[in-house]
Amino acid sequence: MSDSGASDGRTLAASGSLVIPGDKISTNYSGQLGHGVMKIDNTITATKMGVVVENSGVISVTPLHTAYFPRPGDLVIGYIEGLRSNMWFIDLGAPFNAILPMSLAPMKVEFGATRDAMDVGTTLLCRIQEVDEAHSSVTTMKGMGLRKIVSGFVDQVPPHLVSFLSNNNNEVIDTIKNSTSTRIILGANGRIWIDGEPSGIRVARGAFSLIRDNYGSSDLFSKVISYLEQNKESD
Amino acid sequence: MGYGDIQMIDENGNRVDGRKAGDLRPIKMEIGVVPVADGSASVRWGTNYVIASVYGPMEAHPRKIQRQDRAVIDVRYNMAPFSTTDRIRPGFNRRSREISKVTADALESVVLLELYPRSKIRVEIEVICAEAGTRCVGLTAASLALADAGIPMTDMVVSVASGKINDVVVCDLNKEEDNYGEADLPMGILPNSGELVFLQMDGDLSPNQFQEAWDYNIAAAGEVHKLMKEAISNKYGGES
Numbered sequence: 397m398s399d400s401g402a403s404d405g406r407t408l409a410a411s412g413s414l415v416i417p418g419d420k421i422s423t424n425y426s427g428q429l430g431h432g433v434m435k436i437d438n439t440i441t442a443t444k445m446g447v448v449v450e451n452s453g454v455i456s457v458t459p460l461h462t463a464y465f466p467r468p469g470d471l472v473i474g475y476i477e478g479l480r481s482n483m484w485f486i487d488l489g490a491p492f493n494a495i496l497p498m499s500l501a502p503m504k505v506e507f508g509a510t511r512d513a514m515d516v517g518t519t520l521l522c523r524i525q526e527v528d529e530a531h532s533s534v535t536t537m538k539g540m541g542l543r544k545i546v547s548g549f550v551d552q553v554p555p556h557l558v559s560f561l562s563n564n565n566n567e568v569i570d571t572i573k574n575s576t577s578t579r580i581i582l583g584a585n586g587r588i589w590i591d592g593e594p595s596g597i598r599v600a601r602g603a604f605s606l607i608r609d610n611y612g613s614s615d616l617f618s619k620v621i622s623y624l625e626q627n628k629e630s631d
Numbered sequence: 632m633g634y635g636d637i638q639m640i641d642e643n644g645n646r647v648d649g650r651k652a653g654d655l656r657p658i659k660m661e662i663g664v665v666p667v668a669d670g671s672a673s674v675r676w677g678t679n680y681v682i683a684s685v686y687g688p689m690e691a692h693p694r695k696i697q698r699q700d701r702a703v704i705d706v707r708y709n710m711a712p713f714s715t716t717d718r719i720r721p722g723f724n725r726r727s728r729e730i731s732k733v734t735a736d737a738l739e740s741v742v743l744l745e746l747y748p749r750s751k752i753r754v755e756i757e758v759i760c761a762e763a764g765t766r767c768v769g770l771t772a773a774s775l776a777l778a779d780a781g782i783p784m785t786d787m788v789v790s791v792a793s794g795k796i797n798d799v800v801v802c803d804l805n806k807e808e809d810n811y812g813e814a815d816l817p818m819g820i821l822p823n824s825g826e827l828v829f830l831q832m833d834g835d836l837s838p839n840q841f842q843e844a845w846d847y848n849i850a851a852a853g854e855v856h857k858l859m860k861e862a863i864s865n866k867y868g869g870e871s
Contacts, residue, residue, distance in 0.1 A: 416778050416863055417741070418786030418823040436785065441823075443743060443783040445863060460867055461670060461781035463688055491688040491750045530699070530748045556781070613868070 408439075411450045415442040415457060422455065430456025460611075464490045464555040464585040466533040470524040473550055473587035474535065476516050481508045486520065489555070489585045492531050496522065500536040502543060519545040521581065521589065548579070548591030551604050555586040557611055568607075568617060575624040576600045599627045637811050639796040646808070652801045655791075655851055660772075660862035662779040668755075670780025672862070674772040677805060678762035683772035684755045685780040691751035702747035706735040708769055710758040730766045731756075737770055737790075737819040737829035743783040752782060763809035764792045767817050770829065775859055786824060787859060789852040792817035793844035794833075800840050802847035816844045822856035825849065 408420045415421065421433060421440040429435060432444035433456055442448070446459040466472070466488060474486035477493055484496040498505050505513045514520070521543055525536040537543070553561070561568045561582055573580045576599045578592030590600045606623050610616050640646050650656070656677030665671035668684035691697040696705075708730040712719050734756065742752065754776065756769040767790035774788040794804045795814040804812055814836045819829025836844060 414864060414867060416787060416860060417784035418821065420823065432783070434785070436824075441785065443785060444781055445778045446781075459781045461779060463669065463781065491747065492690050531750070 409442070409448050411448050413448050414446070415448055416445045417443055421448055421457075425455060427453040427455055430454045432457030432459055458559070459556050461554065462556045464488065465531065466490055466494065466524045466527050467584070468524050468526055470584035471581070472522060472524060472535070472585045473545070473581075473583035473589055474520050474522055474585075476514055476518045476520065478516060479510045479514075481510060484510060484514060486522070486535055488533075488535075489552075489587065490531070490533070492533070494524070494533040494535045496520070496535045496537065500525065500534070500538055502537040514544065519550055519589075521545055521583075524584075545589055548589055549597050549601065551588045551590060551601050553586045553588065553604055553608055554611075555584075557607060558582065558584060558586055560607070560611070560616070561588075568620065571617075571621065572600050572603045572624065575628060576603075599624065602627065637807075639808055639811065640799050640801065644799075646796070646801060646805075648805055650801075650803075652799060653847055653850065655803045655854060656805060658855065658858050660775060660858055662775055662862055662866050668776070668780070670776045670778070670782070672772045672775035672779055674768050674775070676762075676764070676768045676771075677803075678760055679758070679765055679768045680760040681765065681768045681772045682757050682759060683769065683776040684757075685752065685773070685776045685782065686755070687752040687780075688747040688750035688782070689753065691749060696751070697749045700748055701744040702742075702750040702752055704735045704738050704742060704744070704752050704754060706731045706738065706754045706756065706773065708734060708756045708758070708766070710761055710765070714758045714761040730769065733829055733831070734766070734770050734773060737788055738773060738777065740828040741774075741784040741786050741788055741821065742777065743785065746783060752777075763804050763806045764817065766790070767792050767819075770819055771855060771859075775862065778859075778863070786821040786826075787856060788819050788828060789822050789855045789859070790817060790819045790829065791848045791851040791855060793847040793851075795836060795840060795844070800836075800843040800847065802844075802851050814840070814844075816841070816848065818845070818848045818852075820849060820852040822852050 419442045423439050425440045442457050444459040446457040474488045476484050477487040478485040482498045486494045522535040522537045525534045527533040576596035578596040581589045590597050659675040662672045664673045665684040671684040673682045710719050754773050758765045770790040793802045794812050796808045796812040814834030816832050
């Protein structure tokens with residue numbers, strides 16, 4: 397943890413170690429505080445169960461479990477859960493439903509005709525437009541690539557795995573995509589749209605299942621690669 | 632000496648189950664035992680077996696329970712009808728309401744509720760097998776399940792009870808000691824800061840006995856906290 401030089405205090409939990417809420421990480425730390433930590437009596441204390449990370453003078457805890465909280469600009473996959481005359485309610489897997497106003501729909505919709513345009517149960521690829529301080533969010537479907545999802549399969553991974561999947565310019569997603577000849581879009585809320593041939597979708601779902609079950613193991617990416625190679629041969 | 636002619640601790644300080652005054656019953660913890668929950672934990676503590684699961688944060692319903700500046704914790708403590716030798720009538724009763732309330736109050740002191748305005752965090756504590764001290768086991772399991780769910784907290788909560796049998800203060804009462812003992816002091820302790828978030832007392836303790844029971848609880852909380860960390864290490868690997 398002393399690599400960055402930001403921690404001139406005493407290290408109590410080294411970078412990479414597993415901590416639980418209340419564990420003391422460092423005293424007299426002069427760097428910045430990131431996610432999952434807080435300063436209590438001049439001691440950096442973990443507030444979440446996870447792994448200590450120190451990067452560029454910012455100390456944080458990468459959680460092993462977390463709920464999805466929308467942030468403006470997030471690309472997400474949602475399901476329509478309800479509607480009114482001028483808006484839809486979208487389930488994003490977050491604590492609160494988001495809304496999609498009629499004005500931000502991908503097509504022209506008359507007042508009162510929201511059900512004709514998109515009914516309850518429709519799957520959408522949309523983007524978070526704004527989030528207020530009480531976590532109410534507004535989504536938009538105006539933008540490139542945002543649409544109703546009518547083909548393929550929507551899989552789900554816990555939201556804390558999204559960073560693993562999108563690291564290094566989507567290295568993991570690209571590997572699965574290329575190996576299974578599918579089109580894959582990863583939502584920030586952990587939902588994954590997989591489109592392509594049924595055999596490719598099956599293998600891709602298997603890879604995501606492997607990631608879900610083995611998260612935390614150090615050589616997870618190589619496990620994914622060997623799984624994809626095995627299944628490539630058998631197909 | 633004691634309750635009627637029941638002797639629960641001998642002259643060598645051995646209790647009915649062979650433990651010494653400061654010993655805990657065997658404890659085994661596991662996390663992630665309910666796959667559909669956001670976080671869960673099971674705790675076997677002596678013959679007690681408790682499963683706690685956490686759901687949320689989620690939108691608080693009914694809306695009248697919502698708080699604009701913070702989340703609310705909704706705890707439901709329940710004993711399964713088959714958890715004791717006498718069948719327990721299913722559903723809420725006065726005791727389960729009281730335990731749910733004190734558990735929620737204890738957890739509210741550590742959970743960073745202000746991060747989730749208008750939300751609810753639902754904690755379900757199900758007692759599968761009851762021996763003695765289920766409220767302590769339930770609170771400990773709930774704290775572990777909250778950590779597993781990724782809910783931010785300033786510390787874990789460890790709950791332990793000490794009490795008095797045959798005028799001797801002992802730690803972690805078992806069923807016989809709880810039923811026929813003279814006093815019981817359950818406490819909820821934050822193991823890192825040593826703060827207290829929950830305390831109840833049944834029976835009478837002198838100031839010295841109270842201090843002795845307090846010391847036993849604080850020492851036991853440290854042991855239980857180590858077991859909590861071990862349970863998480865076992866699940867996710869690494870050194871905690």
